[in-house]
Amino acid sequence: MLLKGPLDKQFKNWGKHKQTLPTASAEMKERILQHIKTPVGSVAVVKPYRLVWGTLSGVLAVLVLFVGANLLKQKNLATTNQQNMYLDCAGGEICSSDFAVENYEAGSAAAPMAATSVSLKADAEVSPSAKLALQDVGADRAINAMGTTANMVEGTEISVSDTREFLKYTYQANIKTRKVAEISNRLQTIVRGYGGRVDIISVWEKSGYITFVIPKASLEGFKNETKGLVNARFFTENIQAQNLLPEKISKENSIDAAIVGVDSYVGELKMLTEQHVQSIASLEKKRNAVSANIYKLSREVSTSSIRQEQIKKEIAGLNNAKASWQRQINAEHEQYAASKSYLDERIAMAKSQLESSKQQDVALQEAVETVRGSIQISWVSRVDIFKAYVPFYWILVVLVVCSVVLLINYFSRRRAINIESKN
């Protein structure tokens, strides 16, 4: 004979059947209730342990959650602030214009060339002034080189095989301190100590700002020393690096183009000179031949008046021819002088452009070796200092409040209702 349904259910039903009251339940109850006494003094109150443990568990969960969130937030901030960002300068426009502006402001001879370079890059073709400057048969190669330069800088990616790096660093830091003036002075000393130069200083009672430049080789030492001025909690730094490879390639191409230009003009001048010499030689030969004829005729002695008359006419004609040849010789000299002057001028300009390109290249190298920086100094209050050391202080406040509430609840339940013994 099997039980109907699961065994556990059957036993439960059986158990319920077993629950019963005694026969004299009421009398028994009365007798027992008479033994209930009101204790004198305080009574140990049963604490709602479940509530306490539940509250503490909830508070602990909140604590873990927000501590974890704060730690994660601080970690992300640290990564962002101290991350070195490398900006790809392949497009070239921004960093090109920045570099061109720097060179222009430096007042160097490269300024007009920099402007020319910028216009080239903006238009992607040779500007009229540049074309005029290079307007010669032999200068085609230079024009092509400049065109190539424009193509390379604007929109074209640098070849991946060119792994050269010309990183220009920019340094920025934020310092929080209660001694703004002192830290500002120390920073200036540090900058100068590392061979740098302070460009801008602004110091007020509760804030300061310093811009400076330092050699790239001193950057690590400068960073470490600056970090040591204040606690890490009150110091953030941001370092950016820009690869000026496109600029470098542009400068190299400019130098190559300028060299080609100079060589071209020098070659033209040489050719011009050779041609002139040949022309002069030819013309002088013809003039000398005429002169010889004139001499020959003038040396002829004749008694015949008719012959003398012929001789006079021939000498006059030869003199005219000689004068013509002389005029041609003079014209050739003049033309040569003018052409030579023009080519000399072009050569001088091309050499000047070459020199300017070389100077720009040197300036680029110097820019890469120089780090521009700025440091912001802010005054910090005691409250902010506390918050920095205890970022999740408000959780402590919540815990304290919860603890106070629990204690008040506990002690209020422990307070005994003093009932005087009736007996």
Add this chain to the structure above:
Amino acid sequence: MDIREELQLVARAQAGDKEAFALLWDALTPKLYGYLVNQLRHKDLAEDICQETWLKAAGHLHTFKNKGVRFSAWIFAIARNECRQHWRGGNKEVMVDMTTEDFADSIHSTPSTDYLLVESTLAKLSAEEKEIIELRYIADLSFKEIASILEISMVAARVRIHRALSHARMAIK
């Protein structure tokens, strides 16, 4: 009655509230008496021990502290000790086999076939197995409370109940 209500009644009773204690009596006595009747197999004796249990509980109510165990478990622990003391006093021979009709004297109707089958099945189990089943299904105690009464671990209590039910299942077959 859940543990929160029970603890509130106990707290009030400890403060001298007889009404609260009466409510505890009403809630626990059917289970307690049913357990004692099944243990002692003697109704009058069960009444006596039930009264003694409640008297002791009332007299030592101020010593009860909620440390994870319910008041009902505490009562049953007192009752169990009273039964042991009675048996140690050499009174086992007072026990009389009670008939099924005696057991049927409850608030419920005539015992069903299942009820009788369970009764006969339990008769085939050991005393320890019967006790643990009574604590589980008559006293309606949790595994944790049974463990505290029997002074064993909660896992051991679960295992014992499982074994008892397995034996009961085999006995039925």
